Amino acid sequence: MDTLEALYTRYSCREFTDEVVSDEDIEKILKAALAAPSACNTRNWSFIVVRDRETLLKMNEANGPAANALQTANFAVLIVCDKNIMWPKFPEYYVIDGAIAGENMCIAATSLGIGSLWLGTWPQPNKMDAERAVFNLPENLIPHSVIAFGYAKDKSRIGELNKGLKDPTPKIHWEKW
Amino acid sequence: MDTLEALYTRYSCREFTDEVVSDEDIEKILKAALAAPSACNTRNWSFIVVRDRETLLKMNEANGPAANALQTANFAVLIVCDKNIMWPKFPEYYVIDGAIAGENMCIAATSLGIGSLWLGTWPQPNKMDAERAVFNLPENLIPHSVIAFGYAKDKSRIGELNKGLKDPTPKIHWEKW
Numbered sequence: 001m002d003t004l005e006a007l008y009t010r011y012s013c014r015e016f017t018d019e020v021v022s023d024e025d026i027e028k029i030l031k032a033a034l035a036a037p038s039a040c041n042t043r044n045w046s047f048i049v050v051r052d053r054e055t056l057l058k059m060n061e062a063n064g065p066a067a068n069a070l071q072t073a074n075f076a077v078l079i080v081c082d083k084n085i086m087w088p089k090f091p092e093y094y095v096i097d098g099a100i101a102g103e104n105m106c107i108a109a110t111s112l113g114i115g116s117l118w119l120g121t122w123p124q125p126n127k128m129d130a131e132r133a134v135f136n137l138p139e140n141l142i143p144h145s146v147i148a149f150g151y152a153k154d155k156s157r158i159g160e161l162n163k164g165l166k167d168p169t170p171k172i173h174w175e176k177w
Numbered sequence: 178m179d180t181l182e183a184l185y186t187r188y189s190c191r192e193f194t195d196e197v198v199s200d201e202d203i204e205k206i207l208k209a210a211l212a213a214p215s216a217c218n219t220r221n222w223s224f225i226v227v228r229d230r231e232t233l234l235k236m237n238e239a240n241g242p243a244a245n246a247l248q249t250a251n252f253a254v255l256i257v258c259d260k261n262i263m264w265p266k267f268p269e270y271y272v273i274d275g276a277i278a279g280e281n282m283c284i285a286a287t288s289l290g291i292g293s294l295w296l297g298t299w300p301q302p303n304k305m306d307a308e309r310a311v312f313n314l315p316e317n318l319i320p321h322s323v324i325a326f327g328y329a330k331d332k333s334r335i336g337e338l339n340k341g342l343k344d345p346t347p348k349i350h351w352e353k354w
Contacts, residue, residue: 003288006180007209007281030349032184035339036280039297043341048350055352080354092300096322099276103213104184107284111180120216123269135354145273162212164220172207173225175232177257177312 001111009159010106013115016072016150025112026075029149032108033077036101039093044086045101045144048078048135055134062130063146067119074150077105078121078131083140095122098144109149113158119146178288186336187283190292193249193327202289203252206326209285210254213278216270221263222278222321225255225312232311239307240323244296251327254282255298255308260317272299275321286326290335296323 026049033047050056051074059078060070070076079102081094106116121127122144131143152158203226210224227233228251236255237247247253256279258271283293298304299321308320329335 001180003178003180003183004205004209004285007285008212010212010214012214028181031342032181034342034348035185035187037187037189037283037295041341043348046348046350048352048354050352052352090297090300093297095272096276096297096299099273100280103277103280104284106214107281108181108184118214120267120270120273122273123267137354141354164218165208165211171211171220171223173223175225175227175229177225177314177318 006107006111008161008165010110011157011160011162012117013152014069014117015153016069016074016115017153019074019151021074021114021149021151025114028112029105029108032104033101036097036104038097038100039090040087042085042087042097044082044094045098046080046082048080049075050078051075058134059131059146062134063119063121063127067146069117069119069148072150072153073148076146076148078135078146079144080137080141081144083142094142095144102145102147105147113151114149115152117148119148121145183284183288185338185342187287187293188334188337188339189294190329191246191294192330193246193251193292194330196251196328198251198291198326198328202291205289206282206285209281210278213274213281215274215277216267217264219262219264219274221258221271222275223257223259225257226252227255228252235311236308236323239311240296240298240304244323246294246296246325249327249330250325253323253325255312255323256321257314257318258321260319271319271321279322279324282324290328291326292329294325296325298322
């Protein structure tokens with residue numbers, strides 16, 4: 001799919017069919033995450049890929065009702081960031097780094113006809129602690145975000161232009177504020 | 178350009194030619210930012226687009242030597258996030274929201290043959306304060322990141338597969354940590 005089409009038509013898919021995403025497509029999506037830039041090229045993220053329904057349901061419980069899409073997702077990715085390899089001067093850049101990698105996965109998925117839903121985790125301490133518990137993460141790893149993937153149940157929104165594009169004017173400022 | 182190709186070949190372009198990016202391409206890049214998801218759909222970002230060299234040089238000074246690409250950039254975008262429209266419960270999500278919009282712009286640019294360089298601003302207080310001063314931003318606006326755009330001076334890296342892709346294995350974990 002053309003890049004601009006993927007960027008303009010990505011949407012938040014909240015329910016998925018039971019169609020299986022191929023290993024090949026999952027690899028393509030992960031490759032997009034690995035191609036993401038990171039502050040000082042620290043590449044402080046890792047990605048836990050989950051297909052096991054039992055684990056997906058545990059992740060749903062950890063992230064709360066807003067993450068119910070995990071009940072039908074074909075797979076999900078937990079983005080984790082590693083304190084041990086963050087840029088020591090400003091480690092907080094990991095928040096941006098993890099987000100960039102996450103968006104790369106969503107755009108790659110869109111281009112493959114696969115829906116996605118971003119399930120915010122950072123900065124909510126209860127969700128972060130609960131995801132940490134699900135995966136028994138060591139202290140140096142920070143749960144950043146969960147992203148659910150799968151084929152859309154409601155196919156009517158596939159290819160829909162993002163509604164936010166309709167009136168861009170108030171968001172764009174030329175040369176000055 | 179195919180979406181996966183754009184995602185896999187985006188790179189940090191640090192010097193630009195004096196070729197002008199068309200208004201049409203700038204609009205396409207901004208449209209990608211506006212299509213970005215945001216926590217609770219708050220769309221708390223805005224984008225200040227700068228072509229004026231004098232302002233670009235002020236932005237360079239504000240962001241320091243790591244932002245010297247602004248000396249040759251054809252244009253730059255300052256992403257700002259608005260405290261007044263953030264999700265009140267967890268306003269910090271703006272850090273993720275701004276990053277997603279920024280990456281969408283970099284990927285759109287890549288697909289149009291335009292190079293980009295992400296100039297980290299948040300969470301560095303001195304850079305944030307200095308960018309605020311350049312644009313005389315009101316208190317509710319938080320400078321998030323600057324992204325420089327233009328046509329690459331060194332054309333040898335265009336289309337180069339991101340080096341980080343070579344050995345993805347250590348970053349990917351299946352089903353568990």
